[in-house]
Amino acid sequence: MHRLSGPLPGPHVAVTALMHGNEYAGAIVLADLLRQGFVPRRGTLSLIFLNLSAFARFSPQNPIMSRFVDEDMNRLWDTDSATSVPRSSERARVRQLLPYISTVDRLLDLHSMLWPADPLILAGPSEKGVSLAESIGTPSLIVVDDGHRAGPRLIDLQHFSHPESAAQACLLEAGQHWTWASLRTTQQSVRRFLSISETEKEIQKSDALLKVADVTHRITAHTGHFTFTELFPSGALIPHRGTLIARDGHDEIRTPYDNCLLVMPNFRAARHHTAVRLARIRPAKAV
Numbered sequence: 001m002h003r004l005s006g007p008l009p010g011p012h013v014a015v016t017a018l019m020h021g022n023e024y025a026g027a028i029v030l031a032d033l034l035r036q037g038f039v040p041r042r043g044t045l046s047l048i049f050l051n052l053s054a055f056a057r058f059s060p061q062n063p064i065m066s067r068f069v070d071e072d073m074n075r076l077w078d079t080d081s082a083t084s085v086p087r088s089s090e091r092a093r094v095r096q097l098l099p100y101i102s103t104v105d106r107l108l109d110l111h112s113m114l115w116p117a118d119p120l121i122l123a124g125p126s127e128k129g130v131s132l133a134e135s136i137g138t139p140s141l142i143v144v145d146d147g148h149r150a151g152p153r154l155i156d157l158q159h160f161s162h163p164e165s166a167a168q169a170c171l172l173e174a175g176q177h178w179t180w181a182s183l184r185t186t187q188q189s190v191r192r193f194l195s196i197s198e199t200e201k202e203i204q205k206s207d208a209l210l211k212v213a214d215v216t217h218r219i220t221a222h223t224g225h226f227t228f229t230e231l232f233p234s235g236a237l238i239p240h241r242g243t244l245i246a247r248d249g250h251d252e253i254r255t256p257y258d259n260c261l262l263v264m265p266n267f268r269a270a271r272h273h274t275a276v277r278l279a280r281i282r283p284a285k286a287v
């Protein structure tokens with residue numbers, strides 16, 4: 001964890017990488033900032049490498065194995081983790097970081113995706129997350145969702161999601177793991193995120209054409225045989241209501257409305273894991 005302080009007073013902002021040990025585009029961007037000796041103009045910037053134990057296991061021969069050591073770190077962000085006896089390497093790390101994270105005013109958590117996908121920002125469950133994602137402005141697709149049944153993500157932490165707290169967080173899914181495109185997307189989003197704090201006027205909305213989509217259904221695999229009818233990329237828009245997109249054992253999964261957006265289909269969803277999220281795009285705001 002690296003804490004960089006600027007000469008002028010300002011908020012505490014944080015960029016986190018390596019929540020998943022094999023998603024290293026974010027770590028490259030943070031390491032570049034450190035190498036360049038980046039100092040914020042105002043406030044404090046924390047650059048946090050989250051799951052170093054998992055990253056230490058990274059092997060190009062089996063890159064998927066180093067996602068975590070014992071359990072998915074991005075399902076453990078609640079106050080239970082702070083008080084209960086840590087039963088895993090990831091819980092111990094979350095417990096160590098929670099008091100510090102609770103001092104952060106604005107956070108961007110950097111990820112990438114296993115399957116081919118357009119980049120997107122997950123704004124989490126609150127409108128505060130949407131407004132942060134809008135001011136970052138890239139990538140242009142913002143997805144509002146309330147996370148996974150398996151447990152809260154960092155961006156779901158009460159500190160960030162509770163309407164009475166001013167703190168904001170969102171999560172970048174930069175594109176497919178280990179691609180140059182994901183690295184470039186991460187660089188752009190981090191640059192935009194840092195520039196918000198540098199100016200610290202009224203947060204400027206980006207001019208880019210942004211699309212905000214609300215997750216309406218989270219489809220969890222109930223069997224070990226969840227299969228999609230096609231290799232849909234994340235961000236695919238299914239025009240017609242009732243289109244068959246997947247089968248879960250004998251059950252058919254069909255789109256519930258026209259222009260249904262598929263968010264991060266998981267082509268190897270194990271039982272009880274999220275297989276895909278379905279989202280409805282909000283009408284463009286009148287200017």
Ligand SMILES: [Zn+2]
Nearest residue numbers: 020023111112
């Ligand atoms: Zn991830």
